[in-house]
Amino acid sequence: MTEQKVGPLRFRIDFSQPLYEQILDQVRSAIAKGEIGLGEKMPSVRELAQELRMNPNTVMRAYMELERDGLTEKRRGQGTYVTASADRVRSFRAQLAERYIDSFLAQMESLGLNWEDVEAYVRRKRGAGEGGESL
Amino acid sequence: MTEPVITFERVTKRYGKKLALDGLDVAIPAGRIVGILGPNGCGKSSLFRAAAGLIRPDEGNVRVFGREPGWQTNRDIAYLPDRARWYPNLTVAQTFDWGQTFLPGFDREDAERLAAAMEIDPDMKIGGMSRGQEARALLILCIARDVPVVMLDEPFAGIDVVSREAIIAGLIEHLEDRSQTMLISTHDIREVEGLFDYTVMMDRGRAIWTGDTERLRAEYGSLHDVFRLLYRKEWKR
Numbered sequence: 001m002t003e004q005k006v007g008p009l010r011f012r013i014d015f016s017q018p019l020y021e022q023i024l025d026q027v028r029s030a031i032a033k034g035e036i037g038l039g040e041k042m043p044s045v046r047e048l049a050q051e052l053r054m055n056p057n058t059v060m061r062a063y064m065e066l067e068r069d070g071l072t073e074k075r076r077g078q079g080t081y082v083t084a085s086a087d088r089v090r091s092f093r094a095q096l097a098e099r100y101i102d103s104f105l106a107q108m109e110s111l112g113l114n115w116e117d118v119e120a121y122v123r124r125k126r127g128a129g130e131g132g133e134s135l
Numbered sequence: 136m137t138e139p140v141i142t143f144e145r146v147t148k149r150y151g152k153k154l155a156l157d158g159l160d161v162a163i164p165a166g167r168i169v170g171i172l173g174p175n176g177c178g179k180s181s182l183f184r185a186a187a188g189l190i191r192p193d194e195g196n197v198r199v200f201g202r203e204p205g206w207q208t209n210r211d212i213a214y215l216p217d218r219a220r221w222y223p224n225l226t227v228a229q230t231f232d233w234g235q236t237f238l239p240g241f242d243r244e245d246a247e248r249l250a251a252a253m254e255i256d257p258d259m260k261i262g263g264m265s266r267g268q269e270a271r272a273l274l275i276l277c278i279a280r281d282v283p284v285v286m287l288d289e290p291f292a293g294i295d296v297v298s299r300e301a302i303i304a305g306l307i308e309h310l311e312d313r314s315q316t317m318l319i320s321t322h323d324i325r326e327v328e329g330l331f332d333y334t335v336m337m338d339r340g341r342a343i344w345t346g347d348t349e350r351l352r353a354e355y356g357s358l359h360d361v362f363r364l365l366y367r368k369e370w371k372r
Contacts, residue, residue, distance in 0.1 A: 017353070049310075052329060055331070058329075
């Protein structure tokens with residue numbers, strides 16, 4: 001799995017996972033992180049399909065979902081652009097963070113851990129990351 | 136769900152003692168890029184020939200848009216046979232002239248655009264081409280047609296890497312904004328697995344797995360891995 005650069009976007013595509021979700025996730029996080037800026041032009045569907053050697057329909061579906069997210073907008077005859085609204089990106093990032101936390105908490109719950117346990121683990125992990133004791 | 140464009144129902148075809156199709160059951164959905172995958176000799180070419188009406192099944196039914204395959208249904212199908220060759224004394228431009236006269240739905244402008252994208256010189260004679268260049272020219276003759284179904288039998292077999300890349304790029308270029316159904320067979324899926332959104336895995340004249348490629352990925356991993364797993368026995372021989 002190698003990294004491919006398409007315009008300002010970078011992709012790591014794993015052909016053993018569904019492709020549509022990978023494009024969607026990787027573009028979403030590029031926008032959330034600001035790797036591709038507000039109001040910046042997205043690569044065209046054709047360009048992305050060519051670079052990633054992918055069915056244009058798959059890329060198109062991901063682009064349609066990004067539009068529904070409100071992260072991008074199509075301009076007639078000009079292509080697709082990242083939204084110019086910082087608010088929208090911020091609120092999308094908050095939504096995404098919430099979703100990740102939900103799934104993280106669900107996994108912790110499935111291990112039989114309560115919030116105090118989770119908090120203790122996270123604190124210990126952070127401490128370890130900053131040079132403290134390891135888990 | 137819309138009607139499938141091509142259906143095979145318990146289709147059997149024998150050549151002497153050899154069983155080419157052995158109760159093949161498969162339905163090709165409309166508007167998809169379908170990978171017909173499997174090792175050499177698994178029945179891929181027989182599937183195409185039966186859909187083009189070139190062979191009659193010994194048992195079972197083949198239907199193209201609900202009709203028996205024949206010259207009427209072939210108006211709607213662009214078919215590139217395995218190891219296809221072309222008249223050596225014709226240039227690419229003359230080949231396109233031929234296409235305009237004889238091939239239903241042939242789109243000259245599209246052919247010329249594809250030729251430029253795939254680096255094929257219109258003034259070059261087929262006879263002076265490499266195997267890969269000839270394969271590219273024939274692929275263009277086949278796909279530059281406004282017909283609902285395109286069938287490509289082993290378009291990547293036995294050609295150089297540059298031609299292979301040019302063909303993949305040409306296919307992606309062609310696929311955008313089109314609702315054609317495309318069937319592509321190959322025994323070597325490296326670099327092309329991202330193209331297929333529907334997959335038919337064949338072995339010994341049957342379809343052993345049929346469905347959305349994304350579902351296959353979610354369940355089993357990459358096509359390349361599935362392929363190696365399923366056909367390891369074949370490869371060991």
